Amino acid sequence: MSLIDNLARLDAATTGRAQPRATVRHRHLSQRPLVFVPLITAGEAGAPLGALIGTERTSPRLLTVAQPRDRDLRFAFLSRLAEILLPYVESYADDVEPAERTEADPETGKRVKVEVELCADAPQLIVPSRTGIEFVRLLGRSMRFRRTAEQDPDAPYPAPPRVPLLGRWLTHYGERSRVPGSSLLLAMTDLLSRHWATGQSSLEEQHLGALLAWIEAPEGTSGADAALRAELARDADGQLLCPPAGPATDPAFDNQLLAPAIERHDRARTALAAAADGVEADALLASLGAAEREIDALVASRTRPTWDAVWRGLDALCTLPEAPHTVDRWRGDRWSFTGHRDRVAAGEPPQPRVDDAVTAANKLATREREQARLDAQEALDDPLVMAGRRLAxxxxxxxxxxxxxxxxxxxxxxxxxxxxxxxxxxxxxxxxxxxxxxxxxxxxxxxxxxxxxxxxxxxxxxxxxxxxxxxxxxxxxxxxxxxxxxLFEHEQRGGPRLPDPEDTPWTHGGPPETAATTPAVGTPPAPVGDRPDPVTAEDIL
CATH class of the missing domain: 2.40.30.10 (Translation factors)
Incomplete structure (x- = not known):
């Protein structure tokens, strides 16, 4: 953190109002972003409770899981999520423009320019906080290896048809979010804290309501007091007035409202399964519907304030002009989206659980290069950022x-x-x-x-x-x-070329295992260090 940033934080703590850390917006914002506000069950990060999702501020789609521990209900939730998210992603896949890319000639090995297609725009996903990005990555990891009934008729718990494809896209977005300067998947708390400094710590700024309280504090009021109210204020029933759907829930909500509602749903569902005749089943079905609507209302009450807060954050960010170099970085996101679109269309397998040595080194080098490039471009675009580099x-x-x-x-x-x-x-x-x-x-x-x-x-x-x-x-x-x-370079130079994955030296694990090198039946097991990554609890919801 530069001296300018520290001074801005001190000024914010003194005046009680957020202070600008930038004069321009350093991240691209789409004209039609998809806002995703997830909610999970306490103590089980992989058990979704519900979500608000959509591209329209006034008409979000509510998705709920009445019993998060029920596999069938979770699959139904993921299927509905795929029905909303995949059409939004695919709507950007066909609008393309011609572009040039440098590739190695397969015969001569020389770098030549080839004309390819580049998507004219890319879908953008916005979540409330950084933990929302981690949840997106977890969902992608848990879904992309699932087998559908069409792919494997003998699968014990087949996934709905589009769920594995959704997992591949969410994994790609989660991986792309680790590239500095990328705007495909953004956390609203990170966006706001990049452009405004408050008197809070970086951990406290992950509460979207508290962060907006500093930014939106009216004249004559204290941002610290407004943030404290956003974090702690409760109504007459002991529930938070600004619930943190990020995606964790408040223990008071879990114990006093959610747990009893889920218990009533489970009782109604059990009674319906044991109904003796149709008349009794009709009455119990109405009871089950009432229990589901109660859970829907509870999930909506926790996610709607955060949904509104995300859109207020977008309004605040749109008051800043876009930085010139943001267009170049968004073009890189468009290349990333186009490349994954082509891999999916070509029928390539999903992303592996663990990258091979060459892929991991390439990812690390890319992130280091993009971080240095982002730091240089932000300074060139923004005199306030450049002032910090001058002081240093x-x-x-x-x-x-x-x-x-x-x-x-x-x-x-x-x-x-x-x-x-x-x-x-x-x-x-x-x-x-x-x-x-x-x-x-x-x-x-x-x-x-x-x-x-x-x-x-x-x-x-x-x-x-x-x-x-x-x-x-x-x-x-x-x-x-x-x-x-x-004194820093404006454009970062690429490092030495790494070998192809098939030419990985033995010191880095050797080439990736293929069908030709897979041990035959009856072959002694490989040493522990050479075995594939085991399936963990994070792989399966």
Missing amino acids: GEAFAGEVTDVVMAYSEGRAPRPRPLVTVRTPDRPQLDEGVKAYRSLAGKPQSFQFVTHTPDGALVLRLLDKMGRGKEPEPGSVPEVGDHVCWT
């Missing part, structure tokens, strides 16, 4: 006071102007260190030469001046210009 000595801004034309040595001298800059910042500069400025969206390199007697900086311009003996107009800073330089 990672950037500096100043006025150009002198420009002296100089040339490199050699048979073909190239222009290497010396630019003198007066700056109040204290950058961490040693002789030969490179600095960069943004020129028409591209980084232009400078090299630090020396300090002048009066404390100014002398930089040598290295590139982006054209091919001629004289620099192109506008490529060299002029006297009187105010320019910002960074």
Whole structure:
């Protein structure tokens, strides 16, 4: 956390109002996002209790599980969830535009450009908090390996037809959410805390109601008091006025309202199963319907406040203009969505439980590269973020006071102007260190030469001046210009190419096991270290 962020938190604690941490919005927001507010049973992370889901603020779809421990009812919940979520995802799959991508030629091995399809837009999923993202990942892990009756007629508990496909999409969204700067799956608490600083800790900011209380606090009121009311205020029956559907529930709600309602549902269901005749069954069926409607009302009462809070958060974020580099990062999300669409259409198997060594290394390298890229782009887009980098000595801004034309040595001298800059910042500069400025969206390199007697900086311009003996107009800073330089690169370089998974060295587990290398029946079991990842309780709801 930068010094600017710490100052913003101190200012928020002093004034009682949230303070801006950004002047632009650093994440892409879709015109039609799908908001998903899940609710789970206390003590059982894999047992969904219900959810509100939809793309319209005023008409969400309510899904409930009257008895979360019942496998058939859970499957019915997941089937209804697939009926809502999959059509939304698939509605973006057919609208494509031509694009170019660099691939290796299978014959020569050289990198060549090929024309492919790129989805013009991608579906965006928004959950209330970070734990909602973990729940999405858990749902995907538990569903993508399920077998349907069509796939395996002998499966003991076949899943509904579209449930495994939903699991694959949720797994992809959960994995993509780990890439810094991605906007396919977003948590509202992370979005708001990225753009506003409060007097709370990062853990307290995972309560969406408390976070919004700081941001929406009217003039003359304290955000701390409003957040405390959002966290602790209860009605006459002892229930929270701002229930945390994120996706955990409040113990008072579980003990006083939910548990008795589920018990009444179970009794009505048991009595209906034991009904002696049709007349008695009709009466008991009405009793069962009343019990289900009671549970629906309870789930709606816990999720609707959070649903409204998510949309209020979207309203607050839409007041900020979108950062320029957000478009580039969203294009990366579109490539990710298009690639998974193509893998599903090609009939590829679901994502493995454990990645092989090459895939895991590629994912780690991608996340590290995207984190550095995100940090650089946010600073370039936002002067408030850049101020934090300047205070840390990672950037500096100043006025150009002198420009002296100089040339490199050699048979073909190239222009290497010396630019003198007066700056109040204290950058961490040693002789030969490179600095960069943004020129028409591209980084232009400078090299630090020396300090002048009066404390100014002398930089040598290295590139982006054209091919001629004289620099192109506008490529060299002029006297009187105010320019910002960074000591970090604007574009991150890729690392060394990793081998194909089939060529994984033995030091990293060897190539992935295939049908040809699978031991035959009767072969002694493999050593413990070589056995596949066992099925755990997280794999099955």
